[in-house]
Amino acid sequence: MSTNRDTTTEEAASRVLVLNSGSSSVKYQLLDMRDRSRLATGLVERIGESSSRLVHTPQDGEPRERTGRIADHDQALKAAAEELAADGLGLDSPELVAIGHRVVHGGLKFSEPTVITDEVLKEIERLVPVAPLHNPANITGIRTAQALRPDLPQVAVFDTAFHRSMPEHAARYAIDVETADAHRIRRYGFHGTSHAYVSRRAAELLGRPVEELNLIVLHLGNGASASAVAGGKCVDTSMGLTPLEGLVMGTRSGDIDPAVTFHLKRVAGMSADEIDALLNQRSGLVGLCGDNDMREIRRRVDEGDERAALAFAVYIHRLKKYIGAYAAVLGRVDAVVFTAGVGENSAPVREAAVAGLEGFGLAVDPGRNAVRSGEPRLISPGGARVAVAVVPTDEELEIARQTFALAHN
Numbered sequence: 001m002s003t004n005r006d007t008t009t010e011e012a013a014s015r016v017l018v019l020n021s022g023s024s025s026v027k028y029q030l031l032d033m034r035d036r037s038r039l040a041t042g043l044v045e046r047i048g049e050s051s052s053r054l055v056h057t058p059q060d061g062e063p064r065e066r067t068g069r070i071a072d073h074d075q076a077l078k079a080a081a082e083e084l085a086a087d088g089l090g091l092d093s094p095e096l097v098a099i100g101h102r103v104v105h106g107g108l109k110f111s112e113p114t115v116i117t118d119e120v121l122k123e124i125e126r127l128v129p130v131a132p133l134h135n136p137a138n139i140t141g142i143r144t145a146q147a148l149r150p151d152l153p154q155v156a157v158f159d160t161a162f163h164r165s166m167p168e169h170a171a172r173y174a175i176d177v178e179t180a181d182a183h184r185i186r187r188y189g190f191h192g193t194s195h196a197y198v199s200r201r202a203a204e205l206l207g208r209p210v211e212e213l214n215l216i217v218l219h220l221g222n223g224a225s226a227s228a229v230a231g232g233k234c235v236d237t238s239m240g241l242t243p244l245e246g247l248v249m250g251t252r253s254g255d256i257d258p259a260v261t262f263h264l265k266r267v268a269g270m271s272a273d274e275i276d277a278l279l280n281q282r283s284g285l286v287g288l289c290g291d292n293d294m295r296e297i298r299r300r301v302d303e304g305d306e307r308a309a310l311a312f313a314v315y316i317h318r319l320k321k322y323i324g325a326y327a328a329v330l331g332r333v334d335a336v337v338f339t340a341g342v343g344e345n346s347a348p349v350r351e352a353a354v355a356g357l358e359g360f361g362l363a364v365d366p367g368r369n370a371v372r373s374g375e376p377r378l379i380s381p382g383g384a385r386v387a388v389a390v391v392p393t394d395e396e397l398e399i400a401r402q403t404f405a406l407a408h409n
C-alpha cells in the first residue's frame with residue numbers, strides 16, 4: 001500500500017522552480033517536467049528603484065502586474081512566491097521537487113550542475129569579484145529560496161560550465177603564467193547554458209547530429225557573447241575572466257586595450273571602482289548613444305540620428321570581427337546562429353552582421369529574415385553554403401531540465 005502511495009507521490013512531484021537573478025531583475029518560471037509546460041512565468045524588473053515592476057503570467061491566465069518599490073532580490077523573490085501562491089502554485093507544494101538557480105560565475109570548480117551545499121555557496125561567494133553584477137544577486141536568490149524551502153534540493157547551473165571544454169590556448173591570456181595561476185586569471189566564458197541549448201536546437205533544425213557540426217553562436221541580449229562550437233563542444237568564446245570582454249553590449253564596452261584602464265587611472269585620476277562602473281555600466285551602446293535597447297536605437301537610426309548610427313555601426317563591426325575570427329578558429333562553418341533578445345528579434349542587426357561576408361559563404365534572405373516567429377528558423381537563402389539561423393534560447397527550460405535530472409539521481 002505505502003509503496004504504491006510513494007510511487008504516486010514521486011510521479012506527481014514533477015515541478016521545478018527556476019530562478020534567473022540578474023543585477024536588477026529576477027526572471028522566474030515554474031515548470032512541470034512531465035511535459036515541460038510552464039505553469040507560471042514572471043519577471044521582476046528595476047529592483048531597488050522606486051519604479052520596480054513585477055509581471056506574473058499564469059499558464060492559462062492574463063498577466064498580473066504589481067508596481068512600486070521592491071527593495072532587493074530577497075523581497076523580489078518573496079513577491080514572486082506570493083504571486084505563485086495566489087495561483088495555487090505556492091512554494092509549499094509537495095509537487096515541487098527542486099529549485100534551479102542560474103549562477104553566472106562557477107570559476108574552475110564547476111563544470112556540471114551542482115546541488116548547493118554550504119561549501120558550494122562559499123565558492124560562489126568567493127567569485128563575486130569576477131562577476132560583480134551577477135553573483136551577488138544569484139547568492140541572494142539561493143539564500144531566500146533556501147529559507148522558503150530548506151527541505152528541497154537547490155541546484156546551481158553555471159553559465160561558465162559549457163566553456164570548461166575550451167582548449168588551454170583559448171582559455172589562457174598571454175600574461176605571466178605564475179601571476180595568472182596565483183589569481184586564477186583565465187578566460188571562463190558565460191551564457192554557456194544558452195550556447196549549449198542553442199547549439200543542440202540548431203543541430204535539430206539542420207537535421208544533423210551536433211557532433212558533426214561547426215557552429216558560431218551569437219547570444220545577443222543585454223549582455224552579449226559569441227561562441228565557436230565544434231562537435232557540440234565550446235572551443236572559444238568572447239567573454240573572459242568576467243562578462244566584460246568581447247562584443248559591444250547594452251552597457252558594457254567589450255574588448256578594449258587594457259591600457260585604457262591605466263590611462264584612466266593615471267591621467268583622469270579615476271579609481272578602480274570608478275573605471276569598473278564606467279566599463280560595465282556606462283559603456284557599450286548606452287555609452288555611445290545613451291540608449292541600450294536595440295529597438296530604440298534602430299528607431300533613432302531610421303530618423304537620421306548620428307550618434308545612434310555610430311553606436312549601431314560599432315556594435316556591428318565588433319560582431320563581424322568575431323564571426324570572422326571564429327570562422328578562422330573553426331576552419332569550416334556549418335551555421336551562424338543568432339539568439340537572445342537582439343539576435344531573435346532584430347532583423348536589421350542580423351542583416352548588417354552578415355552583410356559583405358559573401359566571401360565566407362554567408363548571406364541572409366531578406367524575406368526570411370523579416371519573418372517574426374518564436375520558432376527556430378533558417379534565414380539564409382536556399383542552397384547557401386553556410387546556414388544562417390535564428391534559434392530562440394531558453395535558459396530557464398535548460399536549467400529546469402538539468403535541475404530535475406540531478407534532483408532525481
Ligand SMILES: Nc1ncnc2c1ncn2[C@@H]1O[C@H](COP(=O)(O)OP(=O)(O)O)[C@@H](O)[C@H]1O
Pocket residue numbers: 220221222223250292293294295340341342345346
Ligand atoms: N523587437 C526587438 N527588436 C530589437 N531588439 C529587441 C527586441 N526585443 C528585445 N530586444 C533587445 O533585447 C534586449 C534584451 O535581451 P535579453 O536576451 O532579454 O537580455 P537579458 O537576458 O540580458 O536581459 C533588449 O535590451 C533589447 O535591446
Ligand SMILES: CC(=O)OP(=O)(O)O
Pocket residue numbers: 022104134159190191221222223224243
Ligand atoms: C553573463 C551575462 O552577461 O549575463 P546577462 O546577459 O544576463 O547580463
Ligand SMILES: [Mg+2]
Pocket residue numbers: 221222223340
Ligand atoms: Mg540573458
